[in-house]
Amino acid sequence: MGRKDKERSDHLHDFLVEEILAGGDDDDIDAAEIAEFRAVVASGKVALARRRLQMAKEAVLKDKQHRSNVTEVDKERARKRLSTIKTSANDDGASITLAARFGKDDMNDDVDGLLEDLAELERDRKDD
Structure with a gap:
């Protein structure tokens, strides 16, 4: 990492630390936003599971073709x-x-x- 990159990284780090320390816990968490976030995560899990299943099916087919x-x-x-x-x-x-x-x-x-x-x-x- 060059000197300029190091300086930029240090400034970013300092900024983030200050933002975290200055922030308060008085922000209300919207239940709808939480539900939306959970739905997006669940959707991602389903997509990942489908992709893994597809990869497994392709591996089985490849193995069958190889054995034949x-x-x-x-x-x-x-x-x-x-x-x-x-x-x-x-x-x-x-x-x-x-x-x-x-x-x-x-x-x-x-x-x-x-x-x-x-x-x-x-x-x-x-x-x-």
Whole structure:
């Protein structure tokens, strides 16, 4: 801040302090003005909430479009990777298995979801 700016800032500060100290509490507050102020604030909150909702919807749509870019080739590559992961042993000598459903549900949907997730992770890793 230059010397002139500093002087101006000091003068403004002094003026504001004097105005605050000289002011009295004898000004009546109009209830209508308070109600109008509260309405404006409420309107602003609603507008902000709507904008945040719109941004969230756009983010969800973008995420859905990004996820739909997984191709069958990506899934096949992920299937091979998953097969490698399942058959290879870890440090303790135990291999990775999928949770059993005990015949209650079809695991194909779970495997397809897992393959899509794995393909997305591989794609995202290449993007980075």
